[in-house]
Amino acid sequence: MVRTPSNMAPLGMKAPPFLLADVRTGRSVSRDDFRDGTGLLVMFICNHCPFVTHLSRALADFGREYEERGLGIVAISSNDPVTHPDDGPEEMKGEAETIGYTFPYCFDATQGVAKAYQAACTPDFFLFDGTLRLAYRGQFDGSRPSNGIDPTGKDLRAAADAVLEGREPAPDQTPSVGCNIKWKPGNQPAWLSQV
Secondary structure, three states: OOOEEOOOOOOOOEOOOOEEEEOOOOOEEEHHHHOOOOOEEEEEOOOOOHHHHHHHHHHHHHHHHHHHOOOEEEEEEOOOOOOOHHHOHHHHHHHHHHHOOOOOEEEOOOOHHHHHHOOOEEOEEEEEOOOOEEEEOOOOOOOOOOOOOOOOOHHHHHHHHHHHOOOOOOOOOOOOEEEEOOOOOOOOOHHHHHO
16 A cells, blocks of 8 residues: 655645536535635545545544534545546445435546645545635544554544634644545646655
């Protein structure tokens, strides 16, 4: 299992726009759907990655709890389904239903959204405040598939609580670690060589 860290995009970065279809409903989902001032969490995940499957049920629990509290949440898969067919839209829909994701789960067919967000791995978390400025980009928690720690979302929960309360999350943020995004041939972003 190759471990790829988050690129740790600069705090304060404005959330890049996106318009993608939710594989669960077919409904279009846009960044601008979340301009109500409560905050937005954009998660880059996929179906096959062991780092994601390790915490997928905890992610579903987190999603239900924090959506109810008003946080906008969107999950995006940007993996190439040619090389990783388990990460295609139909398979994503099945995964969302099996795990119980209540937030939109969108397919980034061009991988342009992943590039805009500087996403490097799955899972990769980008939490934006009420003005859609990046407030947190770090790990869900310290659990990993092989370290025996149960996923709780401790780190992301603390950051989300701060955003929902109008506070800045602590600036000392631990990068997420996971599988690299499976880029299409010739599509790997130039900045990735610096990760």
